[in-house]
Each structure stands twice: as structure tokens, then as C-alpha cells.
Amino acid sequence: MPTMNSPFETNLFRHLSQFFADHHYLLLADQKQFRKITATGFQNVIFSPSFYQNEILVDILFGTRNQQVEQIAQQFLRNTPEYRDHANTTIISIGKFRDMPYFRYKLNPGESPEMLCADVESFFLKQGFSFLDQTRSVQAIDTLLNSQPDQPCKFLYNQTHRCYKGLIAAHLNHSPQFDGLIDRYRFELKRQTQNAHEQLRFERLIAYLLHYSAN
Incomplete structure (x- = not known):
């Protein structure tokens, strides 16, 4: 279900919105993701922060939805009705993609997300966007x-x-x-x-x- 975003998330999305908009990804803040509609479904980048007393850990996942696959799959899976139209067909974290399965971005509370954003932008320009384009069929x-x-x-x-x-x-x-x-x-x-x-x-x-x- 949609949730309210924290001040950290609001700031993070503000830093990244223009970059993703330039590549035709729109912010769906209530779902903590940027999403691009494609002829076959969608591509998305999802942000999953965990808040602790002395640090914030951010996992970033990206993937695709193939509508042809999901129209069949959702008839047989036990997903809730409101989730079915938003289900990914494939999804992987930046860490797993880099063969670092336990990797999370780590920030101190109050720290600017600029370095995180710079790495995310570099990753998608060099690898992420092309991978998504090549794996949606x-x-x-x-x-x-x-x-x-x-x-x-x-x-x-x-x-x-x-x-x-x-x-x-x-x-x-x-x-x-x-x-x-x-x-x-x-x-x-x-x-x-x-x-x-x-x-x-x-x-x-x-x-x-x-x-x-x-x-």
C-alpha cells in the first residue's frame, strides 16, 4: 500500500527527479520509485531505505514488467488485487547486479544524498538503462x-x-x-x-x- 515518504526520501527524490525525467522516468513517490512506460509494460527503479539510530541504509532495485507475462501470471499468483498491476517480472538490486549481494548505500542521518545520487546516475548511464532496455522482451x-x-x-x-x-x-x-x-x-x-x-x-x-x- 502507498506510504508517506520521510524527509530523507523526499530530499532524495528531489535530487534525482530531473535525471530520471531526462530519461522518461516519472516519479511515483507513493510507491518509492521512478517508472518508465514501455511498449511491453514498464521499467522501474525502486528505493528501499531502512532507518536506524545512527545510519540510513538504502537498497536500490531496478527491473521490468512484461505485460504479456504478467497478464497470465497474476491469474495464478496470490498477489493482492491492488498489487497485480504493479508487479515486476524481473527485479534485481544494484548490489546483486554488481555481484555485491549485501551492498547498501550507507548515510548518516542528516547527510546529503548527493554522493549516493552521483553513483546512482553513473550506474544507470553506464549499465542500468541499457540493461533494462535489453531485457524487457x-x-x-x-x-x-x-x-x-x-x-x-x-x-x-x-x-x-x-x-x-x-x-x-x-x-x-x-x-x-x-x-x-x-x-x-x-x-x-x-x-x-x-x-x-x-x-x-x-x-x-x-x-x-x-x-x-x-x-
């Missing part, structure tokens, strides 16, 4: 989610959702891996959840995809 999402189906995927935090969205992307991309992924993700979902209701939902997705035509 069904074909790219199939590669991101399914290139190593027996390993955790760093482009989604929820590995159960990875099973659903990976299988959908493979089907939409007419991947020759599709049949093998059914068995792989069926096994993985059972291992992860031990939940008969979750497994039933996944079987319903499989049945849907086997009778679904992207055309």
Missing part, C-alpha cells in the same frame, strides 16, 4: 529466468514466482526447453513450498499454458 526474460533452471535466479527475489514466470516466458517464447522446465519447476516448487494448494495452482498454470496460444 519475452525472449530476454526467458533467458534471464530460465538459462539456469536448476539454480536460484538473481533476477527475481521470490523463487516461487520465478517458477511461474519462467515457465510462462518459455511458453510465450516457444522455447524448446518448455517441456523440460515443466518437470524442473514442478519439482522445485514442491521442494520450496511443501504446499498442496501452491502445487495445484501450478498444475492449473501448466494446463492453461498447454492450451494457450499467444496469438
